[in-house]
Amino acid sequence: MSNPIINRVGSQAGHGESQGHAEGHMEDKPAPFKQRYRKALNDSRLSRNLLNFQRSWRVSRDETFAEFKTLGDSGEKVGRPPQATSTTAGNFVSEAMPAEEFSERDFQAMRHKLASIKDSVIDNQEDYISHFIAAARNNGIIVYEAETPADLNNYVLELCKTKGITTVVKSKTMVSEETGLNHVLEAEGINPVETDLGEWIAQLSHERPSHMVLPIIHKSRQQVAALFTKVTGRPVDPENVTEQVRVARTELRQDFLKAGMGISGANALIAESGAVMFIENEGNARLVTTLPKVHVVVAGIEKLVPDYDAAMLQLRLLARSATAQPITSYSTFLAGPSDPGKEMHLVLLDNGRRKMRELPAFKDALRCIRCAACADVCPPYQVVGGHVFGYIYSGAIGLVNTPFHHGIDAAKDPQSLCVQCNACVTVCPVEIPLARQILDVRAKVVEEKGLVWYKKPVLWLWQRPKTFDLLARIAGILAKPIGSKGLIQPTRWKVLGRSLPLPKFARTMTAWRSLPVPAAKPGRDLIKPKLAAPVQPPIIPNGAAGKTVAYFIQCLTDRLYPDMAASTVEIFQKLGCKVVLPENQHCCGLPNLDSGDKAGAIVLAKQTIESLERAQADYIVTGAASCSIMMLHDYKHLLEHEPDWAARAEKLDKKVMDFVTFMDKVAKLPAGALSAPYDARVTYHNFCQSGNVQGLRDEPRRLMRSLGVNFTEMEESNVCCGFGGSTSADYPEVSRRILERKFGNVENSGADVLVTDNPGCVMHMRGGADAQGRNFRVLHITELVAEQLRRYEASK
Amino acid sequence: MSETNLTNNFLKTRFVERATKAGATVLEVNGLAGAAQAIAETIKTKGEGPLVATPDLLEETGLTGLLPLEPAVDEFKVAGSVAGVSPGRFGIAETGSIVYAANARLDRLVAMFSPIHFAMLYAENIVPDLVVAGGKIRELQVQEGSKYVSFVTGPSRTADIERVLTIGVQGPKELYIVLINGETER
Ligand code: SF4
Ligand code: SF4
Numbered sequence: 004m005s006n007p008i009i010n011r012v013g014s015q016a017g018h019g020e021s022q023g024h025a026e027g028h029m030e031d032k033p034a035p036f037k038q039r040y041r042k043a044l045n046d047s048r049l050s051r052n053l054l055n056f057q058r059s060w061r062v063s064r065d066e067t068f069a070e071f072k073t074l075g076d077s078g079e080k081v082g083r084p085p086q087a088t089s090t091t092a093g094n095f096v097s098e099a100m101p102a103e104e105f106s107e108r109d110f111q112a113m114r115h116k117l118a119s120i121k122d123s124v125i126d127n128q129e130d131y132i133s134h135f136i137a138a139a140r141n142n143g144i145i146v147y148e149a150e151t152p153a154d155l156n157n158y159v160l161e162l163c164k165t166k167g168i169t170t171v172v173k174s175k176t177m178v179s180e181e182t183g184l185n186h187v188l189e190a191e192g193i194n195p196v197e198t199d200l201g202e203w204i205a206q207l208s209h210e211r212p213s214h215m216v217l218p219i220i221h222k223s224r225q226q227v228a229a230l231f232t233k234v235t236g237r238p239v240d241p242e243n244v245t246e247q248v249r250v251a252r253t254e255l256r257q258d259f260l261k262a263g264m265g266i267s268g269a270n271a272l273i274a275e276s277g278a279v280m281f282i283e284n285e286g287n288a289r290l291v292t293t294l295p296k297v298h299v300v301v302a303g304i305e306k307l308v309p310d311y312d313a314a315m316l317q318l319r320l321l322a323r324s325a326t327a328q329p330i331t332s333y334s335t336f337l338a339g340p341s342d343p344g345k346e347m348h349l350v351l352l353d354n355g356r357r358k359m360r361e362l363p364a365f366k367d368a369l370r371c372i373r374c375a376a377c378a379d380v381c382p383p384y385q386v387v388g389g390h391v392f393g394y395i396y397s398g399a400i401g402l403v404n405t406p407f408h409h410g411i412d413a414a415k416d417p418q419s420l421c422v423q424c425n426a427c428v429t430v431c432p433v434e435i436p437l438a439r440q441i442l443d444v445r446a447k448v449v450e451e452k453g454l455v456w457y458k459k460p461v462l463w464l465w466q467r468p469k470t471f472d473l474l475a476r477i478a479g480i481l482a483k484p485i486g487s488k489g490l491i492q493p494t495r496w497k498v499l500g501r502s503l504p505l506p507k508f509a510r511t512m513t514a515w516r517s518l519p520v521p522a523a524k525p526g527r528d529l530i531k532p533k534l535a536a537p538v539q540p541p542i543i544p545n546g547a548a549g550k551t552v553a554y555f556i557q558c559l560t561d562r563l564y565p566d567m568a569a570s571t572v573e574i575f576q577k578l579g580c581k582v583v584l585p586e587n588q589h590c591c592g593l594p595n596l597d598s599g600d601k602a603g604a605i606v607l608a609k610q611t612i613e614s615l616e617r618a619q620a621d622y623i624v625t626g627a628a629s630c631s632i633m634m635l636h637d638y639k640h641l642l643e644h645e646p647d648w649a650a651r652a653e654k655l656d657k658k659v660m661d662f663v664t665f666m667d668k669v670a671k672l673p674a675g676a677l678s679a680p681y682d683a684r685v686t687y688h689n690f691c692q693s694g695n696v697q698g699l700r701d702e703p704r705r706l707m708r709s710l711g712v713n714f715t716e717m718e719e720s721n722v723c724c725g726f727g728g729s730t731s732a733d734y735p736e737v738s739r740r741i742l743e744r745k746f747g748n749v750e751n752s753g754a755d756v757l758v759t760d761n762p763g764c765v766m767h768m769r770g771g772a773d774a775q776g777r778n779f780r781v782l783h784i785t786e787l788v789a790e791q792l793r794r795y796e797a798s799k
Numbered sequence: 800m801s802e803t804n805l806t807n808n809f810l811k812t813r814f815v816e817r818a819t820k821a822g823a824t825v826l827e828v829n830g831l832a833g834a835a836q837a838i839a840e841t842i843k844t845k846g847e848g849p850l851v852a853t854p855d856l857l858e859e860t861g862l863t864g865l866l867p868l869e870p871a872v873d874e875f876k877v878a879g880s881v882a883g884v885s886p887g888r889f890g891i892a893e894t895g896s897i898v899y900a901a902n903a904r905l906d907r908l909v910a911m912f913s914p915i916h917f918a919m920l921y922a923e924n925i926v927p928d929l930v931v932a933g934g935k936i937r938e939l940q941v942q943e944g945s946k947y948v949s950f951v952t953g954p955s956r957t958a959d960i961e962r963v964l965t966i967g968v969q970g971p972k973e974l975y976i977v978l979i980n981g982e983t984e985r
């Protein structure tokens with residue numbers, strides 16, 4: 004797919020990372036990516052702070068939504084007594100909520116509703132904008148439409164100059180970060196003072212916010228104290244946060260009282276009345292919008308909502324998603340200058356938003372309400388922070404909107420940090436398909452900048468199954484002598500590194516993780532002889548007996564874990580299935596898609612579709628959940644410009660499934676069905692896409708129950724292991740640190756066996772556990788089931 | 800008990816529960832005399848400085864004569880006060896919020912700039928949830944021309960430094976909701 008518009012944004016002079024802003028304020032843009040990346044990795048406090056934060060955010064965020072849902076589920080509407088259904092019960096009942104409001108208590112229903120409301124605005128954007136502008140003007144607001152950051156900055160600058168304003172107080176606005184407004188004002192001798200505590204601290208330290216909601220999440224109280232001591236000239240207690248907050252209150256009061264202008268952002272622009280909604284906890288935005296004589300709102304056009312009802316729905320979702328509060332301390336609705344002599348301006352910024360709207364793949368991102376939930380669950384964000392995972396906007400949304408607001412050069416590197424775990428998609432309060440959009444950005448980057456050199460030959464080869472097969476077999480024979488127990492340990496790699504010219508990335512990749520030896524004989528060779536055998540009666544009654552299963556081996560399993568492939572077939576056969584092997588099967592195309600090589604992914608997707616179509620089977624099952632998810636969720640988007648192919652892909656949907664789903668929905672073994680003596684304690688890692696895309700949470704646990712194993716749940720079983728396909732090759736250090744988080748959780752659970760359903764995760768975790776001498780085994784779910792079947796048979 | 804009373808009690812209970820959870824202190828009182836007494840009791844220990852309300856709203860509080868209220872003539876007077884008092888329009892049970900609609904700058908400043916804030920609310924003016932509240936703001940802004948409408952939920956707070964929750968950043972450090980039982984006396 005080609006994206007002419009991003010292309011245009013990307014090549015627009017002056018907006019790329021390498022070119023600087025058009026305004027020429029070179030020093031105002033973030034440092035080069037590599038520098039930011041190194042700095043973050045060397046800052047151990049950063050990832051520690053973020054880990055604690057992500058953990059506590061997750062718990063409290065889930066609680067606020069659960070609490071809200073309970074209020075509705077108990078049969079009463081929030082704040083309404085259960086009995087109050089008749090019109091005599093109180094004056095508010097005449098305004099009773101329609102029945103469908105009940106379901107609004109549920110996060111899914113609520114976010115779906117807000118998403119569709121925002122879509123209706125996006126689809127009729129120009130109408131809403133003109134309606135809003137007319138209403139705002141009618142309220143006495145002076146409205147200016149800024150197309151570029153420079154337009155916005157100049158407007159504010161001119162306003163200050165005309166009125167002789169030298170001090171400006173600001174409340175939080177990401178838009179002014181986007182345009183670099185402070186810098187422009189400072190260059191002209193105007194003093195902009197950030198009054199949100201975190202923003203003020205960031206400003207004093209000449210930094211940018213690293214999180215949209217918690218700007219200085221990367222800093223410690225000691226650093227804040229040192230900064231405040233320097234600014235005030237008085238000692239500030241390095242341990243006492245309350246005192247630090249008091250310093251800010253005292254210092255900023257002076258600025259509030261002398262400022263000639265207040266600049267605020269907006270959380271919503273309400274079209275029906277021309278009012279601006281903003282929410283906050285500190286109370287600084289209320290002062291910014293009240294004290295100075297001139298007030299300027301700066302806002303992106305994506306902030307439009309139709310009416311107060313939508314604004315209320317946004318309130319319910321926003322505070323819960325941003326700070327895990329039911330509502331923030333202050334929510335304000337401002338419909339024009341509020342007292343005589345007051346002047347209110349509103350600058351509406353485009354800066355690439357209209358271009359986003361023209362692209363079907365990206366327009367959904369305009370629903371964003373800037374809650375930062377997508378950063379709060381993101382594993383690589385936790386490792387590197389928002390100065391690296393993003394540009395001006397951070398978190399998943401930052402990877403998506405940066406090409407539009409700041410050019411493709413600025414987006415090029417940060418986007419490659421995404422491991423595609425889809426966690427962001429599950430919490431986004433407006434249902435933005437962030438992970439898919441990041442892949443689209445990645446594809447665009449590859450289209451414009453080309454692939455990283457070391458991926459080129461790999462992906463080229465990948466598309467050529469026959470050559471690949473030959474080379475893989477040769478590699479298997481050559482590698483055999485250096486491996487031990489099927490793995491090549493870091494020490495071996497070091498030895499290899501001395502004799503081979505291994506590139507640096509290969510060294511970091513292998514320093515902490517053993518990698519499997521490619522098999523001389525792939526899985527398919529082991530399986531084929533078994534398929535001729537007549538169908539056996541099932542060893543235990545189950546729903547799959549008598550069915551025909553077409554087995555999609557998956558490239559990794561085939562080449563690296565042939566025994567895993569053989570075990571899988573063994574399971575099907577013991578359940579009484581007939582197993583067939585679709586001819587010419589190779590790879591679903593995921594590695595290519597994941598690397599941004601969309602063209603290669605399409606070639607492989609078509610090969611796979613052709614191969615699977617020919618299989619005469621009731622089900623097409625794979626042990627690699629990543630592949631079935633690719634087939635079920637990505638093929639249609641990938642093939643959207645070739646409707647015939649998309650239709651063929653869709654036809655396969657009914658048959659394609661992952662192993663866990665097959666066991667749960669087809670085989671349907673009851674709890675304890677396969678009980679057999681087995682001492683080990685087992686825990687389960689939800690491969691992130693199984694959990695986040697496919698929604699498999701209960702299914703694997705039901706399967707565990709049917710095995711009758713001693714199961715123990717670990718913390719954060721939904722959080723990615725750090726494999727992330729292409730990311731673990733590009734950023735092995737990030738990958739390693741995410742794995743450490745996972746291993747910490749596994750060890751805390753006391754489990755002896757760690758099970759998951761994706762071979763990529765198995766490779767990553769098994770290699771890590773081996774190299775680090777962890778004392779738990781890592782098994783693929785098919786390996787555990789096969790083992791248990793054998794124990795079950797032996798026990799009978 | 801009539802159904803109306805049942806409903807009002809339910810709303811009041813939930814309002815008090817949610818406002819308290821948000822960090823406000825609710826003083827439930829009977830009538831204006833009760834309100835005056837509760838405020839007087841509370842500020843006893845809060846240090847020096849006048850108790851202020853804006854000239855425009857002094858009347859509306861109904862507290863003149865009951866409390867030594869001084870007019871808040873400018874922001875400096877507010878900043879130097881011990882506490883400010885202002886009448887809230889209505890409350891929201893779902894969130895424990897008080898809603899203000901104050902066009903005049905000084906009226907707002909009393910609620911924003913004073914170190915302690917007393918928000919007066921008649922128990923009968925509590926609406927169930929944000930859905931109803933949204934309709935009410937529409938009325939206020941579209942029909943009545945209220946320019947500046949705010950929901951206030953608990954005191955001013957921040958968690959910006961190491962996520963340590965700290966109360967009282969730019970807005971009031973303490974929020975008291977004086978919840979008045981009995982008929983609106985105006
Ligand atoms: S998919 Fe995962 S890694 Fe990528 S942005 Fe979303 S949460 Fe982060
Ligand atoms: S993309 Fe979604 S989760 Fe991320 S900031 Fe925007 S609304 Fe929040």
